[in-house]
Amino acid sequence: MGKNLTRxxxxxxxxxxSAMNPGDEIYVKVDQTLTHDINAxxxxxxxxxxxxxxxxxxxxxxxxxxxLLYLDNKxxxxxxxxxxxxxxxxVHVSRPGNGICHAVHxxxxxxxxxxxxxxxxxxxxxxxxxxxxIGVGGMDVxxxxxxxxxxxxxxxxxxxxxxxxxxxxxNAKEIILEMLRRVGIKGGLGKVFEYVGPGAxxxxxxxxxxxxxxxxxxxxxxxxxxxxxxxxxxxRAQGREDQYVEMLPDEDxxxxxxxxxxxxxxxxxxxxxxQPDNVMPLKDAEKxxxxxVFIGSxxxxxxxxxxxxxxxxxxxxxxxxxxxxxxxxxxxxxxxxLRDGYMEMLIDAGVRVLETACGxxxxxxxxxxxKGVAVRTSNRNFKGRAGNPTAxxxxxxxxxxAATAILGTFATAEDILGADxxxxxxxxxxxxYPVDDSMIxxxxxxxxxxxxxxxxxxxxxxxxxxxxxxEHLCVPVSLKTVDNITTDDITPASAEFSSMRxxxxxxxxxxxxxxxxxxxxxAKEMGQSIIIGGENYGQGSSREHAAINPMYLxxxxxxxxxxxxxxxxNLINHGIxxxxxxxxxxxxxxxxxxxxxxxxxxxxxxxxxxxxxxxxKGVTFKARLELSDSELEVISxxxxxxxxxxxxxxx
Ligand code: F3S
Numbered sequence: 001m002g003k004n005l006t007r008x009x010x011x012x013x014x015x016x017x018s019a020m021n022p023g024d025e026i027y028v029k030v031d032q033t034l035t036h037d038i039n040a041x042x043x044x045x046x047x048x049x050x051x052x053x054x055x056x057x058x059x060x061x062x063x064x065x066x067x068l069l070y071l072d073n074k075x076x077x078x079x080x081x082x083x084x085x086x087x088x089x090x091v092h093v094s095r096p097g098n099g100i101c102h103a104v105h106x107x108x109x110x111x112x113x114x115x116x117x118x119x120x121x122x123x124x125x126x127x128x129x130x131x132x133x134i135g136v137g138g139m140d141v142x143x144x145x146x147x148x149x150x151x152x153x154x155x156x157x158x159x160x161x162x163x164x165x166x167x168x169x170x171n172a173k174e175i176i177l178e179m180l181r182r183v184g185i186k187g188g189l190g191k192v193f194e195y196v197g198p199g200a201x202x203x204x205x206x207x208x209x210x211x212x213x214x215x216x217x218x219x220x221x222x223x224x225x226x227x228x229x230x231x232x233x234x235x236r237a238q239g240r241e242d243q244y245v246e247m248l249p250d251e252d253x254x255x256x257x258x259x260x261x262x263x264x265x266x267x268x269x270x271x272x273x274x275q276p277d278n279v280m281p282l283k284d285a286e287k288x289x290x291x292x293v294f295i296g297s298x299x300x301x302x303x304x305x306x307x308x309x310x311x312x313x314x315x316x317x318x319x320x321x322x323x324x325x326x327x328x329x330x331x332x333x334x335x336x337x338l339r340d341g342y343m344e345m346l347i348d349a350g351v352r353v354l355e356t357a358c359g360x361x362x363x364x365x366x367x368x369x370x371k372g373v374a375v376r377t378s379n380r381n382f383k384g385r386a387g388n389p390t391a392x393x394x395x396x397x398x399x400x401x402a403a404t405a406i407l408g409t410f411a412t413a414e415d416i417l418g419a420d421x422x423x424x425x426x427x428x429x430x431x432x433y434p435v436d437d438s439m440i441x442x443x444x445x446x447x448x449x450x451x452x453x454x455x456x457x458x459x460x461x462x463x464x465x466x467x468x469x470x471e472h473l474c475v476p477v478s479l480k481t482v483d484n485i486t487t488d489d490i491t492p493a494s495a496e497f498s499s500m501r502x503x504x505x506x507x508x509x510x511x512x513x514x515x516x517x518x519x520x521x522x523a524k525e526m527g528q529s530i531i532i533g534g535e536n537y538g539q540g541s542s543r544e545h546a547a548i549n550p551m552y553l554x555x556x557x558x559x560x561x562x563x564x565x566x567x568x569x570n571l572i573n574h575g576i577x578x579x580x581x582x583x584x585x586x587x588x589x590x591x592x593x594x595x596x597x598x599x600x601x602x603x604x605x606x607x608x609x610x611x612x613x614x615x616x617k618g619v620t621f622k623a624r625l626e627l628s629d630s631e632l633e634v635i636s637x638x639x640x641x642x643x644x645x646x647x648x649x650x651x
Contacts, residue, residue, distance in 0.1 A: 001252025005194045006157045006224055009132040009247070009449040013115045015149030022156040022190070022256055027149035031122040032059045032109065032116035036101045038066045038362070039119045042080055042501040042544060044085040045273035045463040046641055047145055048454070051650045054090040054446055056147025059109055061092040063101035065500045066358040069365060073288040074499035077457030081502070082133040083441070088452040089145075090443040097437035099330025099356045102126065102298040106209060107238050107330065108437065112247040113225025113579070118142045120543040121566055122298055122379065124220070127212035128205050128225025130232065130247035132192075135216060135566060137544040139573035139640045146648065151630050155192045156256035162199025164264035169413040170424040171308075171397030172207035173300055173377070176214040177269040178261055185484075186536055188220030189565060191257075195225045197248060197262045204429050205234040206302030213299045214379045217276040219539070219565060239435050263394050268412040271395035274383045275484070282400055285410045288392075289321065290372045293405040295325030295398050296354070297378035299359040305377070305398040305429045310342035312402035312413050313349035319408035325366055327354040335434045351405070362541075363494040364388030376403045382540060384484045387494045389514055399424060426450025445487035461503045464552045468638035473556060474597040474615075477590060478529035479519050481514065484536050485540045487567060489515045490546035501545055504552050532590050533560030538567025547574040559612070559623050561587055573633050575639035579610060579623035586621040590614055605636060 003011070012018065015027040029146065035043050035056070040062055047055075062082050067075050079096065086093045094104050102125035112130035116123065126133035129399040134152070136144075146152055166174065175380075193215055195208070203211075205289040208225040225231075227247030235244045295309055297303065306328055318324040324491040326346055328334040329485070334356055346353060360366035361378040367387030369373040369589030369600050374386055374393050381393035403411035414421045440572070445451065481489075490512055491497065500507035512519035523529050531550065537560035538546060547570035550558075557577040561584045571578045581587055590596075594616040604610045608625040627635065645651045 001254045004157050004159070004194055004253040004255055005130065005247055005249040006194050007134060009113055009115060015349040020154050022154050024154040025365065025630065026152050026154050028115060028152055029149055030057055030117050030144040031114040033115065033144050034061045034063060034101055034105055034118035034120070034123065035138065035141055036063045036066050036120055037078060037082060037117060038498040038501055039138050039543060040082055041460060041550065042088065042463060043119055043141045043173055044082065045141035048085065048647065049463060049641060050142065050146060050644055051396065052146055053450065053549050055145045057145060059092065060145055061094060061105060061109055062086045062088070062092045063104065064096045065094065065100050066362055067364050068096045068355060068357045068359070069495045071459065071499065072130065072460040073634055077459035078499065080455050080457060081460045082248045084247060084455040087444055087452050088448055090446065091647055093441040094445060095439045095485035097331060097356060098357055100298045100461055103329035107332065107433070108440065111243050112245045112395060112648040114229055117141060117150060119217045119542060120146065120212045124215050125209050125213040125298055127222055127224035128589060129209035129231045130225060132148060132222060132223050132224060135542050137542055137566060137570040137573055139544060140569060143640060143644055146644065148647065151628065153190060153628070155190055157192045158257040158259060159255035160193050160195045161197040161258065162195055162197050163197055163260065163262045166263045166266065169399055169421040170266050170268060171399055172203060172539055173208040173397035173461040174269050175261060175263065176211045178266060178272055180217055180277040183218055183270070183276055184277045185539060186208055186219050188215060188218030190221065192221050193223040194255070195223065200225055201230070203227065203230065204304070206429055209302070210299055217379055224255065234429070237431055238431050245368050268397060268400050270410060271381055273381055273392040273394065276379065276381055276395060282396065282412055287409045290371040290404055290409055291322065292366065292368045292374040293322055293367060294360045294376045294378065295401050296359065298378040299327060300377035300398050301327060303336055303429050304427045306337055307340065308424045309344045309398045309402040309506050310345035311424060312399055312416055313351065313406065314345045316349060316406050316416070318350035318405045322405050323352070323409050324405040325352045325354050325360060327359050328356050331356055331439060332433045336430050340502045347458055350417070355555055356512045360386065361496065363496060363604050364496065365470060375401055375410070375590070377401050377566065380540060383490060385488055385516055432568040438490055459499070459502050461505060464548060465641060466551050466639040468599050469577065469601055469636065471602055472599055473601050474557060474595065475528045476526050477532055477592050477594045477596060478523040478526050478555065479516060480532040480590065480592045481534055481537065483534035484539060485533060486540035487538055487543040487546035488540055490538070491543055492548055500577035505549055508544065508552045509551040510630055511553060520553060521553060528552065528556050530596050531555055531558045532587065533558055533563065534587065535561045537563045539564040542566045544574065547571045547576055551576050570626070572635050573640035575635065577625070579633055581625055582622035582624055589617055589619055590622070602636065605632065608632070
C-alpha cells in the first residue's frame with residue numbers, strides 16, 4: 001500500500017530505524033528551527049549554556065514579532081540580546097516590522113518536504129506548503145539546534161478529505177472551526193491531520209495556513225497539506241520556485257483514520273468564549289453588542305483575508321461603538337495591499353491600522369474593556385488571552401469580523417453585501433509578492449561570528465536550572481486547579497508580562513496570579529511543592545515559562561488527570577515530573593495544603609508508576625508517568641539541559 005505524505009517526510013528524516021507504528025518513539029533529524037521574541041531568550045540562553053559554536057541545522061530563524069511595544073527597557077534589552085546572540089551562533093533574524101513569524105517563515109524560508117520545529121504552538125502553520133512543522137518548547141528548539149535527533153511519538157495520521165468549494169463569504173476559518181466543532185480541543189492529541197481531496201486542491205496556501213495553524217487548537221502534533229501546484233504557485237510568487245519540491249501522498253496511501261468535510265455545506269461559524277471548540281453557526285449566536293473587533297494574527301491576516309475585509313467595509317464605516325483594529329501579517333502583504341488600494345479602504349472605513357506584529361493576539365495592546373465583547377480573527381479565546389479576564393472573546397473569519405465591525409453585533413459578510421458577497425470569491429493571493437528581504441539579517445560566516453559579543457542588558461537574567469529528583473519527596477500541595485488550565489493561566493500574555501520572560505525571579509512572582517494571586521508567595525514559602533491539575537492541564541500556547549516559573553518556585557511534580565502535549569514536554573525539560581492519576585477519582589480526595597509523600601521516587605519512576613501517600617488525608621493513590629524511556633532519562637537527570645550536556649560531553 002502507498003504512503004501518506006506525513007509518513008514520507010518522517011521516514012526521510014528518521015535518525016534511527018523504526019517500524020513507525022503509532023505511539024512508537026521515533027528520532028528525527030530537524031532541518032529548520034524558529035523562535036520568537038517572547039519565548040526565545042530562554043532558548044538562546046540554553047543554547048549558549050550547551051557550549052556549541054553554531055546552530056547545527058540548515059536554517060534557524062529568530063523572529064522579533066510578538067512584542068514591539070517598547071514600554072520600558074525590558075523588550076529592547078531582549079531584542080538586542082536576541083539580535084546579538086543570533087549573530088554569534090549563525091541564526092537569521094527577522095527584524096521588528098518584517099512580520100509575524102509563521103507568515104514570514106512560510107513565505108521566505110519554508111520548503112516542501114522539510115521538517116521544522118518551532119518554539120511556538122502555531123508552528124504547524126508551515127504545513128500549508130507541504131512541510132512537516134511541529135510546535136515545541138524553547139528548550140526543545142535549543143536541543144534541535146545542537147543537531148541531535150529529536151524524539152517524537154509517532155502520531156496517528158488522519159486523512160481529512162475535503163470536497164467541494166467554500167461559498168463566497170466563507171473563509172478557511174470555517175473549515176478549521178468545523179474541525180474543532182467535530183473533534184474538540186483534545187481531539188487532535190497524538191495525531192497529524194493530513195488534508196487531501198479536491199476541496200484541498202482548490203485552497204490557496206494562505207487558506208491552508210489558516211487551517212494548519214489552528215490545528216494546534218485541537219492539540220494535534222501538526223497538520224499538513226500536499227506540496228502541490230498551489231504551493232508551486234505560491235513559491236513562484238515569492239521568487240522561490242527553484243526551491244519548490246513536489247510532495248504528495250501516494251494515490252493509494254494508507255491512513256490511521258479518515259474524516260470528510262464538504263465545503264459546499266459550510267456556513268459562517270463562530271467560536272464562543274472561552275474555548276476555540278465552543279463553535280456554533282454564527283447566525284444562531286445571541287446578538288451581543290460588540291465593543292471591539294481585531295482583524296489580524298498569524299491565522300487570518302493574509303493578503304486575501306485583508307482584501308476581503310476591505311471589500312466588506314468599502315463605502316461603509318465602522319460602528320461608532322466599536323473599536324476596530326487591523327494588523328497585517330507581514331511587510332510584503334502590507335505593501336501589496338497598499339498598492340492595490342485596500343489599506344485606503346480600511347482607513348476610510350475607520351479601521352485603526354496597527355503595525356505588522358502579533359500584538360493584540362497575545363494581549364500586547366488592545367485589551368477589551370471590563371466585561372467587553374471582543375470579536376477576533378485570531379486562534380484563541382481563552383479567558384484573559386486578550387489581556388482582560390472579564391472580557392468575552394469570539395473567534396470568526398475576517399469577512400465576518402468586518403461585517404461585525406459595521407453592525408456592532410455578530411454578522412456575516414452576506415448580511416452586509418447581500419448578493420454582492422459573490423465578489424469576495426474573486427479575490428486571490430497575488431501572482432507576485434513585493435518581496436524585500438532587507439529586514440532579514442543573514443548569519444555571519446563562522447569565523448566572523450565567533451568574534452561577536454553577545455549583549456546582555458539588565459533584563460537578561462540567568463537561566464534557572466532545575467534540581468535533580470531525590471529519593472524521598474515529602475512536600476505540600478501548593479495548588480489544586482480545575483480542568484483546562486491554559487499556559488495563559490499559569491503565565492499570562494500581555495506586554496507587561498511578556499517583557500518579564502527573560503527575568504524569571506521577577507516573572508515568577510506573577511505565576512498563576514490571575515487564577516490564584518497568592519500562589520507564587522505560597523509556593524515560595526513552601527520551598528518545594530506539588531501542583532494538582534484536572535483534565536488537559538497546560539493546554540494552549542507552547543509557553544515554556546509555564547514550566548520554568550513553577551520550577552523556579554519549587555514545584556517538583558504536577559499530578560493531573562491529563563496534561564497537554566507541549567506542556568508535558570516543557571515540564572520534562574524543566575525538571576518537573578508530570579504524573580497522571582491512575583484513577584481520576586483520586587483527584588477529588590486531595591486538597592491544597594495536603595502533604596504528599598513519595599518513598600523511593602527514583603526507583604518507582606523507572607516502573608512508570610508511583611505510589612503517593614496523602615499524609616493529611618491518610619490515603620494512598622497511584623499515578624502513572626506517561627513517559628517514553630528517553631523522557632524518563634531526561635526527567636531523572638533533572639531536565640533537558642543537564643541531560644544534553646551529559647550527552648554532548650559538555651558537563
Ligand atoms: Fe503571534 Fe498570535 Fe500567531 S501571538 S504567532 S499571531 S498565535
